[in-house]
Amino acid sequence: MNLLNYTLRIADSSLISAQRLSEWCSKGPTLEEDIALSNISLDLFGQANGFLEYASEIDGSKSADDFAFKRNEREFYNLKITEQENGHFGDTIARLFFCSAFNFLFYTELSKSKDETLSALAAKSLKEVKYHLKHSKSWMIRLGDGTEESKLKIQESLNSIWQFTGEFFEMDKIDIEISDSGIGVNNTSLKEEWNKIVNDTLDQAKLTRPEDMYMQTGSKKGLHTECLGHLLSEMQYLPRAYPDAKW
Amino acid sequence: MKEQQFQEKIDLEKKIEPKDWMPVDYRKHLIRQISQHAHSEIIGMQPEGNWISRAPSLRAKMILLAKVQDEAGHGLYLYSACETLGISREELVEQLQDGKAKYSSIFNYPTLSWADMGAVGWLVDGAAIVNQVSLQRTSYGPYSRGMVKICKEESFHQRQGYEIMADMANGTPQQKEMAQDALNRFWWPSIMMFGPQDSDSPRTGNAMKWKIKRQFNDELRQKFIDQTVGQAEVIGLTIPDPDLKWNEEKGHYDFGEMDWDEFWSVVNGNGPCNIQRLEHHKKAHSDGKWVREAAKDYSKKQKSTETN
Numbered sequence: 001m002n003l004l005n006y007t008l009r010i011a012d013s014s015l016i017s018a019q020r021l022s023e024w025c026s027k028g029p030t031l032e033e034d035i036a037l038s039n040i041s042l043d044l045f046g047q048a049n050g051f052l053e054y055a056s057e058i059d060g061s062k063s064a065d066d067f068a069f070k071r072n073e074r075e076f077y078n079l080k081i082t083e084q085e086n087g088h089f090g091d092t093i094a095r096l097f098f099c100s101a102f103n104f105l106f107y108t109e110l111s112k113s114k115d116e117t118l119s120a121l122a123a124k125s126l127k128e129v130k131y132h133l134k135h136s137k138s139w140m141i142r143l144g145d146g147t148e149e150s151k152l153k154i155q156e157s158l159n160s161i162w163q164f165t166g167e168f169f170e171m172d173k174i175d176i177e178i179s180d181s182g183i184g185v186n187n188t189s190l191k192e193e194w195n196k197i198v199n200d201t202l203d204q205a206k207l208t209r210p211e212d213m214y215m216q217t218g219s220k221k222g223l224h225t226e227c228l229g230h231l232l233s234e235m236q237y238l239p240r241a242y243p244d245a246k247w
Numbered sequence: 248m249k250e251q252q253f254q255e256k257i258d259l260e261k262k263i264e265p266k267d268w269m270p271v272d273y274r275k276h277l278i279r280q281i282s283q284h285a286h287s288e289i290i291g292m293q294p295e296g297n298w299i300s301r302a303p304s305l306r307a308k309m310i311l312l313a314k315v316q317d318e319a320g321h322g323l324y325l326y327s328a329c330e331t332l333g334i335s336r337e338e339l340v341e342q343l344q345d346g347k348a349k350y351s352s353i354f355n356y357p358t359l360s361w362a363d364m365g366a367v368g369w370l371v372d373g374a375a376i377v378n379q380v381s382l383q384r385t386s387y388g389p390y391s392r393g394m395v396k397i398c399k400e401e402s403f404h405q406r407q408g409y410e411i412m413a414d415m416a417n418g419t420p421q422q423k424e425m426a427q428d429a430l431n432r433f434w435w436p437s438i439m440m441f442g443p444q445d446s447d448s449p450r451t452g453n454a455m456k457w458k459i460k461r462q463f464n465d466e467l468r469q470k471f472i473d474q475t476v477g478q479a480e481v482i483g484l485t486i487p488d489p490d491l492k493w494n495e496e497k498g499h500y501d502f503g504e505m506d507w508d509e510f511w512s513v514v515n516g517n518g519p520c521n522i523q524r525l526e527h528h529k530k531a532h533s534d535g536k537w538v539r540e541a542a543k544d545y546s547k548k549q550k551s552t553e554t555n
Contacts (some may be wrong), residue, residue, distance in 0.1 A: 015527060023300060026293050026296040029539055030538075030539060045308060048305070049305045069303070142545040146544045204264075234300050235300060235301065238302075242422070247361070
């Protein structure tokens with residue numbers, strides 16, 4: 001049961017990030033960037049699909065699609081940062097950068113998991129998130145060290161998304177249990193490396209690390225921001241409206 | 248003299264390359280046609296993009312997103328092919344936004360149900376392929392090579408569209424109704440994608456002689472209809488044309504009269520989504536201005552640090 005929950009946490013963060021990023025399609029600042037964001041979104045959907053397939057296997061009755069399209073808000077365990085609205089390009093990049101830096105460290109560890117499926121899924125995801133990190137980092141630097149306007153904008157994006165970065169490193173009972181058994185990751189131990197990546201990037205980008213502040217929490221219990229309900233109602237509309245249909 | 252050599256080359260089926268001499272009108276015709284094609288790929292992202300967030304399964308979502316991304320890629324090749332003729336992407340985008348350049352009118356129709364993703368892939372991409380297969384032999388090298396690449400991906404798009412349509416047509420009564428409705432709405436606009444009848448086509452001019460265009464509009468349209476009728480029958484959908492009938496003597500289907508008033512009206516800006524499509528494009532472009540400027544400034548700074 002706890003392994004199912006643990007797997008869903010990973011899957012949900014990928015799924016919700018992917019869904020958000022896919023909203024950029026046809027709206028990118030350049031054609032090249034439009035393609036890049038769709039690409040990252042596709043990687044994340046692929047990752048979500050892999051972890052949801054595994055969840056389906058553990059569960060034994062629900063399919064990956066059932067998990068994606070037929071659960072309610074309180075049954076989703078994605079990190080709150082992933083469900084935040086896209087905002088402008090800088091807001092999306094700041095969110096993507098923080099998540100990618102975390103994902104990179106998280107999958108590096110998870111690829112050593114004793115659970116063969118999780119370890120294989122993590123190894124595959126790791127290759128992709130390396131690119132996501134590289135891409136978002138390069139935009140952080142370009143926006144931070146670009147024009148006055150871009151510097152101001154990306155700094156504001158950082159400041160406003162910062163409150164959601166505390167959740168990366170939380171450990172609840174399930175995390176501790178799964179991590180102690182050699183299957184899961186000790187999130188707390190990733191913080192130092194994450195800080196290094198972030199501080200190094202912000203230095204290069206000539207941006208200021210936001211002050212420590214109130215940190216959001218709750219997603220491990222299925223408690224979310226108001227953004228998630230809207231995202232799900234759009235994403236789940238067809239399977240919910242036509243429950244008998246096969247697509 | 249030069250013109251004669253140019254024509255001889257074309258008659259021998261040799262490709263014209265960017266640095267070769269070419270008549271002013273050949274260049275002009277190509278810029279118009281290739282940019283129109285590029286803009287169609289880019290504007291065409293919108294009607295399908297409209298359903299990415301609502302695709303009903305993970306698989307459907309990934310396929311649709313990959314498909315729309317392919318279209319962005321096609322737009323990119325085609326803008327590059329166009330740039331070899333001495334015009335910049337910025338100028339091309341400006342022409343699109345000013346309404347000076349056109350894009351395929353089909354994208355001025357809305358996508359109202361999930362079945363429309365099937366109809367767009369099956370019919371719209373299907374019609375586009377018939378045209379593009381013929382353009383693989385176009386006389387301008389970069390355009391021809393672009394078409395070869397694009398055709399490969401488009402045939403995958405067409406198959407996935409048909410698969411959606413088939414699943415819907417064989418699904419619940421509501422799904423079948425959506426599928427038939429999508430076919431009803433997209434059929435006529437799709438066959439009008441081949442442009443006006445050749446007797447009314449204002450721009451054919453030298454395009455055939457120069458082998459920019461390799462087949463007539465009516466010929467391509469007929470080919471598309473002939474191949475599509477059977478596909479509709481297989482999945483149990485009805486093409487909304489009471490005059491559609493196999494003509495044994497000609498070996499082709501006869502079909503009804505197209506509504507050319509509607510065609511010209513949409514071409515001239517009065518279709519259900521003409522304004523929205525351009526507004527969407529302009530908004531994305533203007534929202535992205537600060538990002539493009541930042542990237543430009545950053546790269547300038549980097550270059551000046553390197554030289555110092």
